Amino acid sequence: MSILVIAEHNNEALSAVTKNVVTAATAIGGDVDVLVAGSNVSGAAEAAAKLAGVAKVLTADAEQYAHQLAEPMGELVSALGANYSHILAAATTTGKNFLPRVAAKLDVEQISEIVSVESADTFRRPIYAGNAIATVQSANAIKVITVRGTAFDACAEGGSASIEAVEAVADLGVSEFVGEELAESDRPELTSAGVVISGGRGMQNGENFDLLYKVADKLGAAVGASRAAVDAGFVPNDMQVGQTGKIVAPELYIAVGISGQIQHLAGMKDSKVIVAINKDEEAPIFQVADYGLVADLFDALPELEQSI
Amino acid sequence: MKILVPVKRVVDYNVKVRVKPDNTGVDLANVKMDINPFCDIAVEEAVRLKEAGVAEEIIVVSIGEAKAEEQIRRAMAIGADRGILITTEEAPSSLGVAKLLNAIVEQEQPGLVILGKQAIDTDNNQTGQMLAALSNLPQGTFANKVEINGDKVNVTREIDGGLQTVGLKLPAIVTTDLRLNEPRYVKLPDIMKAKRKPLDKKTAADFGVELKNSVTTLKVEAPAQREAGIKVGSVAELVDKLKNEAKVLS
Numbered sequence: 001m002s003i004l005v006i007a008e009h010n011n012e013a014l015s016a017v018t019k020n021v022v023t024a025a026t027a028i029g030g031d032v033d034v035l036v037a038g039s040n041v042s043g044a045a046e047a048a049a050k051l052a053g054v055a056k057v058l059t060a061d062a063e064q065y066a067h068q069l070a071e072p073m074g075e076l077v078s079a080l081g082a083n084y085s086h087i088l089a090a091a092t093t094t095g096k097n098f099l100p101r102v103a104a105k106l107d108v109e110q111i112s113e114i115v116s117v118e119s120a121d122t123f124r125r126p127i128y129a130g131n132a133i134a135t136v137q138s139a140n141a142i143k144v145i146t147v148r149g150t151a152f153d154a155c156a157e158g159g160s161a162s163i164e165a166v167e168a169v170a171d172l173g174v175s176e177f178v179g180e181e182l183a184e185s186d187r188p189e190l191t192s193a194g195v196v197i198s199g200g201r202g203m204q205n206g207e208n209f210d211l212l213y214k215v216a217d218k219l220g221a222a223v224g225a226s227r228a229a230v231d232a233g234f235v236p237n238d239m240q241v242g243q244t245g246k247i248v249a250p251e252l253y254i255a256v257g258i259s260g261q262i263q264h265l266a267g268m269k270d271s272k273v274i275v276a277i278n279k280d281e282e283a284p285i286f287q288v289a290d291y292g293l294v295a296d297l298f299d300a301l302p303e304l305e306q307s308i
Numbered sequence: 309m310k311i312l313v314p315v316k317r318v319v320d321y322n323v324k325v326r327v328k329p330d331n332t333g334v335d336l337a338n339v340k341m342d343i344n345p346f347c348d349i350a351v352e353e354a355v356r357l358k359e360a361g362v363a364e365e366i367i368v369v370s371i372g373e374a375k376a377e378e379q380i381r382r383a384m385a386i387g388a389d390r391g392i393l394i395t396t397e398e399a400p401s402s403l404g405v406a407k408l409l410n411a412i413v414e415q416e417q418p419g420l421v422i423l424g425k426q427a428i429d430t431d432n433n434q435t436g437q438m439l440a441a442l443s444n445l446p447q448g449t450f451a452n453k454v455e456i457n458g459d460k461v462n463v464t465r466e467i468d469g470g471l472q473t474v475g476l477k478l479p480a481i482v483t484t485d486l487r488l489n490e491p492r493y494v495k496l497p498d499i500m501k502a503k504r505k506p507l508d509k510k511t512a513a514d515f516g517v518e519l520k521n522s523v524t525t526l527k528v529e530a531p532a533q534r535e536a537g538i539k540v541g542s543v544a545e546l547v548d549k550l551k552n553e554a555k556v557l558s
Contacts, residue, residue, distance in 0.1 A: 067472070069474060070437065070440070070446075070447050070449070071446055071447070092468050093449075093450060093466070093467040093468045094467070094468070096433050096437075096449070097437065097447075097449050097450075098437070099437075100402070100433070100434035100436075100437035100438050100441070101437045101440060101441040101447070102441075103403070103434070103438065103441075104403060104406055104437070104438035104439075104441035104442050105441045107403075108403070108522070109401050109402065109403045109521075109522055109523045110402070110403075110432070110434050110438075111523060112432045112433060112434060113431065126431065126531070127429065127430055127431055127528070128319070128325045128334060128428070128429055128431070129428060129431065130531060131324060131325050131327075131334075131530075131531065132325065132327050132334050132528050132529065132530065132531070133528070133529050133530075133531050134525050134527070134528050135525070135526045135527045135528075135529070136523050136524065136525050136526065137523070137524045137526055138522065138523045139522040139523070139524070140522050140523070172444060172446070173477075174445065174446040174476065174477040174480075175446040175447075175474055175475065175476050175477070176474065176475045177472070177473075177474060177475075178462060178473040178474060178475045179472075179473050180467070180469075180470060180471060180472040180473065181470050181471045182469040182470040183469060183470045191468075195556075219557070227486070230487075231486075231487070236470065237452070237466055237485075237487055238466070238467070238468060238469060238470050243428070243431070244425075244426075244485070244486055246468070251556050252550070252554075252556040252557070262321075262322075262324060263321070269531075269534065272556065273550070273554045273556045274534075274537070275546065281539075286537070286539070288534050288537075289537045290534075290537040290538075290554065291537055291538060291539075291540055291546055291549055291550070291554070292537060292538070292539045292540065293539070293540050293542075293543065293546050294539060295543070300543050303543040303544075304543050304546070304547070307544060307547045308547055308557060
């Protein structure tokens with residue numbers, strides 16, 4: 001068996017989630033190669049070569065891969081991946097975007113967002129917003145899989161894989177990158193933070209999120225939000241935790257002013273310890289919280305900030 | 309241009325589904341079904357493009373059980389002009405759906421196909437991308453904004469770090485994210501009118517597409533239940549528990 005992992009990176013640096021995907025690849029067993037496709041990717045490629053368990057790093061360095069758009073990535077990965085038994089990418093917006101394109105070009109089905117590897121052809125994955133876990137077996141010659149990063153530990157470093165350049169594949173020429181607006185944040189990344197504190201509709205407005213930021217800065221935590229808070233315009237959408245936002249599984253998740261709808265729970269219920277602060281003692285969030293505090297968040301948050 | 313909108317019949321998003329005791333799947337008997345919320349957003353976007361004079365005709369298609377006619381009628385009540393219902397014996401895989409949709413794309417030659425980004429039952433997030441691959445068309449997934457300019461469409465996408473805009477040559481495939489629009493309510497007179505709109509009933513064989521599921525579900529289980537937690541009386545007690553009992557704060 002041979003496994004191709006598609007690295008997630010911003011050209012210079014490798015994203016932390018790539019380490020979780022390499023762990024999933026190692027659990028399948030076989031040679032693990034990592035593809036770093038981008039523009040001026042030597043930094044990311046060198047970081048990938050140091051990951052334990054990686055046999056070889058392939059680099060596809062060309063302008064057309066700079067933003068990892070689905071069309072050029074689809075052409076490249078389906079051409080390279082035809083020689084592998086498994087193709088893995090992180091279940092991030094980048095991986096979710098191009099990998100189904102690869103699967104269809106290879107005429108195989110994709111298995112999305114696996115949370116465990118049972119064997120080389122059998123995997124577990126959540127369905128119905130995490131309310132059920134399906135064990136699925138693939139009969140496809142090439143298994144195309146996205147991996148939920150929070151379900152696998154990060155692989156160790158200390159490897160010394162060789163780096164080999166591969167040719168770019170002709171693009172369809174039907175798409176182009178126009179621009180992007182990335183949210184600026186000094187806090188840890190939501191999906192890899194050890195502590196996450198999230199606010200919901202109960203925060204009432206965007207300014208009140210400062211109360212969460214103050215606690216977050218003391219805890220070294222990332223700040224998330226429920227869909228209600230994002231839809232109300234309190235915070236940008238990339239902070240949304242849930243079925244349609246980000247999936248997090250930190251050591252400590254603090255939900256403040258969040259009722260705990262099914263779609264929100266889907267994004268955080270694998271957290272090790274869950275704390276809920278809500279003034280409605282009937283809120284469903286208390287059914288999953290290890291520690292619940294029935295209190296007005298405008299009293300509780302400043303007090304929490306003082307006492308940690 | 310013509311816009312094609314695939315819609316899926318799924319369990320209502322407010323229903324907390326239960327796993328069957330024999331672990332063969334989730335129990336959908338007597339459970340309320342509805343249009344997948346992301347498909348609802350797709351229909352709304354198509355209707356807005358028609359209202360803006362960009363689109364002339366909206367075709368809505370659903371694949372699966374015969375009862376999906378209800379979801380097609382709903383899309384017609386919002387403003388879709390005609391429907392195609394493809395009934396299948398088993399629920400097809402994303403790849404199977406993409407192959408059928410590709411056959412319809414070849415037949416109808418739409419300028420734009422708008423799908424939801426994922427169905428809330430399988431949570432796959434694959435069909436739009438697979439259709440784009442099979443039809444060799446560009447894709448704008450997780451769309452937050454769609455702007456048509458002549459023979460191009462700019463799609464602003466929700467990505468992990470913020471927003472990204474891509475320019476796609478038409479025809480193109482777009483999948484909707486939650487914040488693309490707010491779907492309108494369906495009005496009773498429109499529901500009555502929708503009953504008279506044309507609906508083509510087909511089978512997969514009519515399109516020469518052979519459906520095979522090469523991924524088998526071996527079992528479906530309930531997720532591990534969390535142990536019941538406790539309520540604390542004060543912030544001080546909470547911090548104490550987190551430090552000394554859970555040991556997640558130092």
